[in-house]
Amino acid sequence: MGSGNWSTDVYDAANAYNASTGRSAFAYNDSTVKSVPRSSWKAHADLDPRGVGVRESRDSDEHPTSLAISILFDVTGSMGSVPITLQTKLAELFGLLLRKGYVDHPQILFGAIGDATCDRVPLQVGQFESDNRMDDQLGTILLEGGGGGQKTESYELAMYFMARHTELDCLDKRGKRGYLFVIGDEMPYGRVKKREVEAVIGDTIGEDIPVEAIVAELQRKFEVYYILPAGASYVGDTEVLGIWKKLLRQNVIELDDLDAVCETIALTIGLAEDAIDLDEGLGHLRDVGSTDTQVGSVSRALSAYADARPGGVAVAGKLPSLDDGGPAAGTTRL
DSSP: OOOSOOOHHHHHHHHHHHHHHTOOSOHHHHHHHHHSOGGGOOOOTTTOOTTOOOEEEOOOSSOTTOEEEEEEEEOSGGGGGHHHHHHHTHHHHHIIIIITTSOSSEEEEEEEEOOTTTOSOOEEEOOOBSSTHHHHHHHTOOOOOOOOSSSEESHHHHHHHHHHSEEEHHHHHHOOOEEEEEEOSSEEOSEEOHHHIIIIIOOOOSSOEEHHHHHHHHTTTEEEEEEEETTSTTTTOHHHHHHHHHHHTTOEEEESOGGGHHHHHHHHHHHHTTSOOHHHHHHHHHHTTOOHHHHHHHHHHHHHHHHHSTTOOOOOSOOTTOOSSSOOBTBOOO
């Protein structure tokens, strides 16, 4: 997968059509919730992980240096608004990645995470796409909204899939890892359970896999980040943050404005690619029309990460015209 090119005009036209007809961008979810008994809910065929060989990010004549970018989000409980926000911000994400020169040939995969202990659809994984089909992916995600209510969801199952069912030309041809962002507010279970792997994905594994082991395996393919956004149930929860920091170290990001999630992902990639420093990236956000509140949120979220990178310098001081009572840019809540 990954042919074609993103068009903001196509994206805007699709949104305009949906608005004029009263149609949601998440048509599969809406039709399922309306007409299918919950006991029969299932992933859309394009996102069903069961029996999938691999999801591929491949080079082509159009995209000779593809870069795999994966965004997996928790759709349980309070996290159900995340994909809706992502869908409304896709143009900004691509605008920053491409027009600001952070990445030449991004290929983006979206997926959704639930709870394999209780949900009908605990995992959904799309394809790597370079064009407006990624918007279609979001539109076929089922927003189940379940979860077990015990501060854990099946992030480890999603990480297993991404570790063992993806192939990336950026890695295989150029030795360059892709990017994977997990957006959630809870902890992974301590082990990838073989019975869940078989039931949801269809693989047979000999024994359960400790979450630390699957994260280490995943990190051979991807630079992995965890984003905990505002509005989630466990914002600021020290137990949740502590587990993820143990697994991912500085790649744990607290974001105090969900509306800035796409901007945060784009700037994180720009920083990691050494295409920008944080101050430049914040200037780019202003260029594309981000509000002072969004710019401030991204600054607070990424200042520690930017400072921790080799040669990185976090933005110092308060941003002009930004007085929202939060911590000064250059500080972090991590």
